[in-house]
Amino acid sequence: MALSTHTTASGFLLPSIHSAPPFFTQQPNASTQSIVGEQWIRLILAYARHRNLFTLRIEDAETTGGDWDEILRNERIHRRLLPSHLSFLFSEMVSKNIAVYEPPKQTRSVLLYWRLPEEWAEVLHGWAISTAQLNTILTFYEITDPPIESPLTGIPVTILRRAITVLNKTGRAQIIGVADGEGVRFFAGT
Amino acid sequence: MDLSYINRTEYYAGLFKSSAKVTIYLYAGTGANGTASNFPSSSTNQDTENVFESWECEVCGNRNPPGLSPTAAKICALCGVPRSSVPIPIKTPAAAAASTSSPPNQGYHLSLSLPASVLPSALSSSASLSAHPNVPQPSNTSGSAVQTRTPSSIACPACTFLNHPSMRLCEMCSTPLPRLASSQTQPQSEGAATPGPTRTKSAPSSRPASPDLGDDNDDDGGGEGDPSRNMIKLSFRKGGDKAFYAVLKRSLMGKAWEGKAIGKGRSNISSTSNVTSDPNTGRSGIHGIMRTVETSAQNTATDMSDALKDLEALMVKAKDMVRLAAELNERLTASSTTTTTNMTTSTLSITSTQSLTPSLLSPSPASTSSSPSPTPSPTPTLIPSTEPEEATFIRSSLSQLGLQMSNAPVTLDMIRDERKWIDELARELAGVLQGRRNGEGGESRNRATGTGMMKERGIVALDEIWGGWNRARGIALIPPSTFLLVLPHLPNHTTPPIRLRTFPSGLSVLHTPAYTHASFASRLASLLALMGPRTTMDVAGEERLTVGLAREMIGAVEADGEVCRDEGDAGGGGNGVGGGEVRWWVNVFRGYVWDGQE
Structure with missing residues (x-):
């Protein structure tokens, strides 16, 4: 057959x-x-x-x-x-x-995890750079539901948090507490 | 009193000083036309006893069954003689008990005052105690010779009051009166009492010695047609009326008397215990039936034990019979061997060392004469031509008795050495499995199937072989432990070698080389490759295996990863092809390379 x-x-x-x-x-x-x-x-x-x-x-x-x-x-x-x-x-x-x-x-x-958190971290960082949002504070909502469709659209917060944690360890992101939850600021990194 | 006589009942709850009363109206016709003798006046209990017990007709001896209508019960069903001429009705204990102390009277109006606390069973006796207002006393009216209660009064042992003979308790102090053999005399005295009123139908000629206990409005003066005569009024002074009335109502609604046997049984049970030893009870009623059943059961047991005794005797003799048959066979064989020369060589292969040497013990004359021997017997003389006929006759009759010894199996006492024994057993088993080989006793004449069990089939489960072997042996069966000991020796005696294989599930089989795992796996793989997926049933049919065996073998192949299974669509997704049955595939995953989207 x-x-x-x-x-x-x-x-x-x-x-x-x-x-x-x-x-x-x-x-x-x-x-x-x-x-x-x-x-x-x-x-x-x-x-x-x-x-x-x-x-x-x-x-x-x-x-x-x-x-x-x-x-x-x-x-x-x-x-x-x-x-x-x-x-x-x-x-x-x-x-x-x-x-x-x-x-x-x-x-x-x-x-x-069809992308591992490390892979997601790279995608996230690349997206932040490509959309010129370095050094600005972004809420999680702005990442998961951006006005322009991105590879990160619809990403679960759990995965997003892990990716940010990866970036945080390499000094490329920082989690900031904002009024209505959490925000993140991306850095250019090294 | 029969509950069926009750027309209707009334209940009066009682008001102030007047106590609660239950009035029971009876059918008027029964009281008016002189059949009042059928009323034992006594019982106010709801479990009253039947008046219409079975009775024997005096004229024709016919035993009239109970359960007839009030009018039909008066005459014998067979000869039509009125029952009034019957002196001795057969009484059930309950009826006897009820009617002893209160013989029947004519149409009456009773108003009984009952102790409210007494139990319903005791109620009848205590009520009847005080309820014989105007009754012709048995001692006075009946001229019967069977009268046994001659004393006109009974002295109370406690207070010495002379009570009336029909009293059970002392009127003064309620002490139980010494009644001589009350239970025995009851039926007779009752019987004596019965005809009295029916014949005379008149007012009693004399009053009892003790005064009537009517602690109530005793009215015997009413005419016969007076409706008030056909009722019983029960007065409850200390309560209990409601309970009694409820029970009465329920009994009336249930019409328990319509099932006579049941009603009788109940009245038997509920009757007071002092009359249960009545000797007459064996003759009728539930008790009689019970006794009949007991007797028949006893008879059956006796018969059984007798029959088994015969069997035991036969078993004792069985061994002697077998020995006798063996001796007879031996003698016959010896005589035939002396006359026919070369026949002794054709002994059975498996019985080479056995003492009986049952070489030519075939059951039929035809096989004896045509049984081929290794060297054909030369010139049979005249004597054996006559003798074998007798011999075969005896042998055939012996075989008909199941005592033929020709295929006597190998048993341990024939062979001393155990290893040799096992070996011989293996050889015998090989014969069973593959059929008898040539040169070893030649013909498989005594086997119904000349071929062995595994002639046709390449693989057989162990239990089947064990059963078949023991069946072939007939006697001296092989235990499973010995059977397993024999199996490793089997390949030495079989061509092609038959080997034992045990599946992971514990199932053991014997198989020929065609059914080894390797050859089966390759056959299965080629089958699946050729024909596409197959179910276990298909494979079993293809390989001529039982389904269970096929499953085991495919399972073994699956464990190798040669095949994989498709269990079908267990539910939903349309009508599945497999329908839940496992279909076997060649292992499509082996060597598979991803060809889908990355």
Whole structure:
């Protein structure tokens, strides 16, 4: 049975493995499952990057109509990722530090690091420079919801805070308390 | 009194000094036409006893069942003779108890004053104690010879008051009166009392010695048609009226008397305990039924033990019979071996060292005559031609008895050395599995299937083999522990070698080389590559395995990573193809390179 890639409605190119029914089954064989999990995580991160998605919940596998339907389901072969399998993938992603449980102390929802906080820090700094906002105080809102769409649009505050912390350590940002919350000032850095 | 006679009831809660009363109206017809004899006047209890017990017709001896209508109960169902001529009705204990102290009277109007605190069961006795206002006394009216209670009065042991013989408690001091054999005489005295009123239908000729205890308005003067005569008025002085009335109402609503057996059972239970030893109780009622059941159960038990005794005796003799059969076989064999020369060589392979040497013990004459021996017997003489016929006759009859010894299995007492024994067992098992090989006793004549268990199948579960082997042995069964000891020796005796394999689940099988893990895995992989994904059922059909075995074997292959599973769509997403069944795929993940979007 020849498997082929498929382009979804949102323009995402699904890998050919997504058309293989065993891909949606949690394999009992550990070595086989490691390959399956690897491919799944890669697929999830790629799709999250494609759609600029940050959170993935168990509910996305349980119900239809979510943002993740295009990869968690394959109507062409009548398969879907089972919540238990997705939960297993969550734990794997968290252990690989490419996702964190958000909010913490539960396992039904993760925040995806399709960019690591360090990578986000660079993106943030580059954005600040490109928009000439160095040395000015920006609120978090101004970063996550700028008037002009940026790579940072919609970034969860948790990730943003971590990225700023990274920048803070390298002396390129400073967190400042402002009246209605927190603000950040970027420096040119070295 | 039968509750079915109650027409309606009235309740009067009581006002100031007048105590609460319950008035019970009876059907007028019963009291007026002379059938009042069917009323034992006594009981005011709601669990009153039946008047219509089963009774024996004096003329035809027919036993009339209870449960007839009041009019039908008067005459014998068989011969039509009125019941009034019956001297001895068969009484249930309850009825006997109730009617002892208060013989039946005609239409009456009772107003009883009851101690409110007495229990309902005691109520009947205590009520009946004081409720025989105008009754012809048994001693006076009945001319019956069975009358046993001759004393006209009973002296109270406590106060020496001379009570009327029908009293149970002393009228003065309520001390229980010494009644001689009251329970035994009750039916008879009752029976004696019964015909009295029905015959005379007249006012009593004499009054009892003790005064009537009517502590109330005793009116015997009313005419027979007087409706007030057909009622009972119960007065409650110290409460308890409400409870009593509720119970009465419920009993009336329930119409418990319509199920006679039940009603009788209840009245039996609720009746006072001093009459339960009535000897007549065995003849009717629930008690009689119980006794019948007991008796039949006892009979059955006796029969069973007798039958089992026979079986035990047979078991004791069984060993002797087997030995006898063996000796007989031996003798026959010996006689045949003396006459036919070379036949002794064709002994069974597995029984080479056994003492019985049952070489030619085939059950049918045909197989005896045609049984091939390694060297054909030369010139059978005249004598064996007649003798084997007798021999085969005996043997066939023996085999019909299940005592044939021809395929006697190897047992431990035949072989001293245990290792040799195991080895022999392995060889025997090999014969069972693969069929008898040529040159080892030649023909598998006594096996229904000439082929072994694994002739057709390459892989068989251990339990099946164990069962099959023991079935082939018939006697001296092999325990599983010995069976497992034998198995490692099996490849030495089988061609192709049959080996033992244990799956991770604990399932053990014997398999031929075609079903080793490696060859199965390669076969499965090529099957899946060729035919696409397959379910376990498909694979089992393809490999001629049982589904359970196929699952185990595929599981082993899966553990190697050669195949992967597709469990199907467990829910939602349309009608799944797999439908929950696992479909097996070649491992599509192995060597997969990402070809999707980065």
